[in-house]
Amino acid sequence: MIRLFHVSDVHFGSEDRTALAWFDALVRDEVPDAVIMTGDLTMRARSREFTAAAKWLESLGRPVTVEVGNHDLPYFNLFARFFTPYGRYLALERMIERPLDIHGVSVVPLRTTARFQWRLNWSKGHVSARELQKALALVEAVPAGSVVLLACHHPLIEGGTLANARTRGGRRALAALATAGIDAVLSGHVHDPFDIPHQVGGRTVRLIGAGTLSSRTRASRPSFNEVRIDGREIEVIARVMDGPDVELTAETAVT
Incomplete structure (x- = not known):
């Protein structure tokens, strides 16, 4: 059985240090096969926040892939946002959008952030044709028979959470990726966990969202997801700090 820790929205600069220490201890004691970080490592994309985030991820001692979140783009420096938006990720370069292949399980990245959008709120998700084609090419290169997990920051469609x-382009991307063969989408952004089976392209794709390990909680306490894969079966458990773990289904929520 493959065990993955799916964590998101740590927001260094507004991190919950107690939650991080709890997560670190679980990684050390349980030794998951990999850690999937689905974005918003930082609060304001400041250099010191990225330095702290890189140090934390490297300290885990496990294979890691990291998606870019909207908070990881420069907030105050518009020049950097437009021309070098990921420049402060240099300390994390080896982990950014890194495909993983772990004993029959493939993790494929999809970038859902944008430097500019034709709407007022640039924090929302956007899947460009270019990024979709890059993800599709990676899916097509996955060995036959693998379980394919797509990792992105924004949910491609809404998961019924307080935040949205x-x-x-999310629904279009989901349809194309489902046809290509993905089994699940792992995302963050909304700070509350969910697991929704979604019928698309004649098959079921799991839409799995992680909570937050930051101080910016919403409906849920600090949490992350443990994704267990046995053959082609996927089980998702929300690991909740100071609370019972919850096996996620379409009918359950963590409060």
Whole structure:
């Protein structure tokens, strides 16, 4: 059985240090096969926040892939946002959008952030044709028979949480990726966990969202997801700090 820790929205600069220490201890004691970080490592994309985030991820001692979140783009420096938006990720370069292959399980990245959008709220999701084609090429290169997990920051469609993603191009991307063969989408952004089976392209794709390990909680306490894969069966458990773990289904929520 493959065990993955799916964590999101740590927001260094507004991190919950107690929650991080709890997560670190679980990684050390349980040794998951990999850690999937679905964005918003930082609060304001400041250099010191990225330095702290890189140090934390490297300290885990496990294979890691990291998606870019909207908070990881420069907030105050518009020049950097437009021309070098990921420049402060240099300390994390090896982990950014890194495909993983772990004993029959493939993790494929999809970038859902945008430097500019034709709407007022640039924090929402956007899947460009270019990024979709890059993800599709990676899916097509996955060995036959693998379980394919797509990792992105914004949910491609809404998961019924308090916060929303309003991802432009998300439904189109989900349909194309389902046809290509993905089994599940792992995302963050909304700070509350969910697991929704979604019928698309004649098959079921799991839409799995992680909570937050930051101080910016919403409906849920600090949490992350443990994704267990046995053959082609996927089980998702929300690991909740100071609370019972919850096996996620379409009918359950963590409060």
